[in-house]
Amino acid sequence: MNPFTLNYEPEYFCDRQNELARLSKNISNGRNTLIHSPRRLGKSALIKHFFHTLEKKKNFETIFIDLFATTSLEGFIQAMAENILFKYHSKNFIEGVKTLLKGLSPNISFSPDGTPGIGLSVQPARYETTLKELFNYLETRKKKVIIAFDEFQEVAGYPEKGEAVLRTYIQNLSNVRFIFSGSSNHLLQQMFFSAKRPFYQSVEIMVLDKINRETYFGFIKDNFEKNDKQVAPDALEYLLDFSEIYTYYTQVVCNYAFSETENKLELQQAYTITDDLIENRKADYQSLLRLLPENQRKVAIAVANEGIIKKPTAIDFILKHRLPSVSSVAQALKSLENKEIICLTNDGYTVYDVFFKRFLQRYYGKELN
Ligand SMILES: Nc1ncnc2c1ncn2[C@@H]1O[C@H](COP(=O)(O)OP(=O)(O)OP(=O)(O)O)[C@@H](O)[C@H]1O
Ligand SMILES: [Mg+2]
Missing domain, CATH: 3.40.50.300 (P-loop containing nucleotide triphosphate hydrolases)
Structure with missing residues (x-):
């Protein structure tokens, strides 16, 4: 199991x-x-x-x-x-x-x-x-x-x-x-x-907050080892970074990492696993993106590429990502929040679905930076 x-x-x-x-x-x-x-x-x-x-x-x-x-x-x-x-x-x-x-x-x-x-x-x-x-x-x-x-x-x-x-x-x-x-x-x-x-x-x-990073690290390592498998510390750190220790996404990533590992999971293979995860979801995420009006699409991509952003209506952010006016960014943020595509955390705005965020960073990262 x-x-x-x-x-x-x-x-x-x-x-x-x-x-x-x-x-x-x-x-x-x-x-x-x-x-x-x-x-x-x-x-x-x-x-x-x-x-x-x-x-x-x-x-x-x-x-x-x-x-x-x-x-x-x-x-x-x-x-x-x-x-x-x-x-x-x-x-x-x-x-x-x-x-x-x-x-x-x-x-x-x-x-x-x-x-x-x-x-x-x-x-x-x-x-x-x-x-x-x-x-x-x-x-x-x-x-x-x-x-x-x-x-x-x-x-x-x-x-x-x-x-x-x-x-x-x-x-x-x-x-x-x-x-x-x-x-x-x-x-x-x-x-x-x-x-x-x-x-x-x-x-x-x-x-409810995220599970403590060290605790989750120990849990994942132990569960590999209980099943006679190993995970390299850097590979495990990478999996936690990739999934942001966000319970559901961490579980999914680890579920694949576990099933794809025969003896020991190394960093290189961890990269392949997360790449495949995003690749498999590509078509769905693309259609989700296509359904968004232009402004919202731009703002979602910009927020994803920042990872997390305190003030997306600040002028430097708007200029950097070539976004339209402050008021239309504010409006797009509101709509994206209502659609639960982005959310406001204590540290700022971020894309809600971690895999969608990774998808945006991967396929729409270069365009804007
Ligand atoms: N402490 C945990 N250890 C291992 N897996 C967990 C833990 N907490 C949650 N999960 C797994 O993470 C996923 C999300 O958990 P859950 O459905 O409980 O979240 P939720 O906050 O109720 O989400 P939603 O708001 O969508 O209802 C599930 O697959 C669940 O099995
Ligand atoms: Mg629930």
């Missing part, structure tokens, strides 16, 4: 010791947590790993609910009901529905591999009672229950007043603790940082 997995696997999880300890402390002290970070840094994996450790200790019950692609309170209730039913009533689904959701008539279907799915339709008039039933059920469990709502920012887009309704329930539960998680965009920011919103100041906030 390749130890550099692209899905969460408990035995191939790297570090996050501080974050896990902090989550534990929050839970034992009755605090709810919001975890946010840019995409693909490892929020979902962190929560899954935390739940894995809790379940092993058997003091808590955990429920992970992915709200991605839910568009209404009905979708939220369905996701929650399904996860609770799978957790507590997987042996007898119909019985579970009867005890849990008294007023609902679900359609239970089975997929070819035998896993049940439920088509629960909930009438708007029953939203609140159904939520109440679900939360009350958790409130009466003997063990404390920890629920994670991943991609929680979706709730902000529901046509109903989802936030206010949820906040009321969440506030009144004593047996249930919550972890909310999502990527750091303005939707999530507004939900938790705006004084006008129901979830304002209701959580302890954890901003």
Whole structure:
């Protein structure tokens, strides 16, 4: 098995010791947590790993609910009901529905591999009672229950007043603790940082950062060695530079590096591996680039070539990259940020997708410098 997995696997999880300890402390002290970070840094994996450790200790019950692609309170209730039913009533689904959701008539279907799915339709008039039933059920469990709502920012887009309704329930539960998680965009920011919103100041906030470089280095080296392979230190440093220690990209690069290495990975081969990675994505990235209006394309290329840039509207940057006026650069930045092509970090603007950045540097680097 390749130890550099692209899905969460408990035995191939790297570090996050501080974050896990902090989550534990929050839970034992009755605090709810919001975890946010840019995409693909490892929020979902962190929560899954935390739940894995809790379940092993058997003091808590955990429920992970992915709200991605839910568009209404009905979708939220369905996701929650399904996860609770799978957790507590997987042996007898119909019985579970009867005890849990008294007023609902679900359609239970089975997929070819035998896993049940439920088509629960909930009438708007029953939203609140159904939520109440679900939360009350958790409130009466003997063990404390920890629920994670991943991609929680979706709730902000529901046509109903989802936030206010949820906040009321969440506030009144004593047996249930919550972890909310999502990527750091303005939707999530507004939900938790705006004084006008129901979830304002209701959580302890954890901003997930990159994994420490030395720790990741050790993890990668160890996992090569456990499998009777070696990695030259300069090759490993290069892989971390190339992927910017950005969890997802580092995992992908290492996954290939591992599978391509027979005995020992040397620097030269590491170059080939990353070249191939970008080459394979070239067609997709080219069409992405082609879809951008001229100004945005130019700005994306310029930002990529700087790596990271504090002030892309500064005149020297504009002149150096032959960009149009300050105002059109500012506008292009805004659009690129909305499209999640570039993002603003503590150190400045950068291209969000590390591989796209490498692609731009490689194929559009010379043109402008
Ligand atoms: N600590 C870790 N050790 C090893 N792999 C990890 C770790 N954290 C995350 N990963 C891997 O990195 C990738 C991104 O992680 P994950 O999906 O958890 O990020 P995310 O922050 O939830 O992203 P998104 O915002 O897109 O939902 C996944 O392939 C995951 O398996
Ligand atoms: Mg996630």
